[in-house]
Amino acid sequence: MKILFFSAKPYDRDFFERSNKTYGFELEFWETHLGPHVVDAIKKDTYKAVCVFVNDKLTAQVIATLAEKGIKYIALRCAGFNNVDLDAVKKHGLRLCRVPAYSPQAVAEHAVAMLLTLNRKTHKAYNRTREQNFSLNGLMGFNLYKKTVGVIGTGKIGIAFCKIMLGFGCKVIAFDPFENEELKKLGITYVTFNDLIKTADIISLHCPLTADNKYLINQNSLAEMKKNVTLINTSRGALINTKDAIEALKVGQILSLGIDVYEQEEKLFFKDLSGSIISDDDIQRLMSFPNVLVTGHQAFFTEEALTEIVASTLASIFALNNNENPSDINAILV
Ligand code: NAI
Secondary structure, eight states, X not given: OXXXXXXXXXXXXXXXXXXXXXXXXXXXXXXSOOXXXXXXXXXXXXXXXXXXXXXXXBOHHHHHHHHHTTOOEEEESSSOOTTBOHHHHHHTTXXXXXXXXXXXXXXXXXXXXXXXXHHHOHHHHHHHHHTTOOOOTTOOOOOOTTOEEEEEOXXXXXXXXXXXXXXXXXXXXXXXXXXXXXXXXXTOEEOOHHHHHHHOSEEEEOSOOOSSSTTSBSHXXXXXXXXXXXXXXXXXXXXXXXXXHHHHHHTTOEEEEEESOOTXXXXXXXXXXXXXOOOOHHHHHHHHSTTEEEOOSOTTOSXXXXXXXXXXXXXXXXXXXXXXXXXXXXXXXX
């Protein structure tokens, strides 16, 4: 069986080729995103599966063309599936798998890294001391100890994040339509969304992007937050209305903003654009603020997580191809 990879980077090739020794699939790697611009270039009846990532666009039209080309399986090598038209997958009789959990700690730890960097300004200190500037002016942070941390979404990543913040001695409050009993026993209090945004000093987003929560963080919710709130988003870019966040930063409503995801990220992230002119004014404006930290969707990017992503993706494709259930039933979406 031949699998065609999209958005493939050198590390994807390395990890998949290594792990594929067990399965012996034929692997072909394309660097381009999957989307309407390229789907016609897929040779008919050549590949049985495509393997895609977070910014590949699986619209109804793309899925219809994949079906025409003889593709049977779509394997998402990520957890989120907001980029896939699930109805179209069903309509064309394709099967869809994802990696439901690979390393929640990888993402949670990155969210904490962003919070600590923004707060204690280690990125600035690094540059300063290399220039023999040991001045502390402008580097003052605040203690995390006893601060109120609001966690939106207490699934696998949110749970890992909550536990780390408890270790810092923070008061952790959470909002999720489904309350987690283990977290409650650990001392985490569930509150409404409105109470969370009004009382938290730090807010971290760990819910998926759905049709209902696009721009959850917008002009109105930002106005309800404590002045000087720190906001971290490692989930999906469109949970935050970027233009509204820029306005809130301009008036000092937000103390610091850390984003690993961005609503227009597919044009930017995972690419070296250091020699290019970037036409996206919003990301350029965001990066002009001294209190904004942008990372390029790297929260998942640890050795452990990539190993698990690759193992789970290949195992799910193998299971689908053999009409079996994979070991984690949540891996199969359609
Ligand atoms: P999960 O499915 O285990 O948990 C999501 C939780 O969010 C669930 O408890 C659900 O009830 C809750 N939720 C759903 N809608 C909500 C809303 N409107 N408000 C509050 N809570 C809501 O998902 P997991 O594994 O914890 O991942 C969360 C998200 O993190 C993914 O959907 C994905 O977008 C993002 N992610 C980002 C990565 C990165 O590298 N930056 C890597 C992996 C995931």
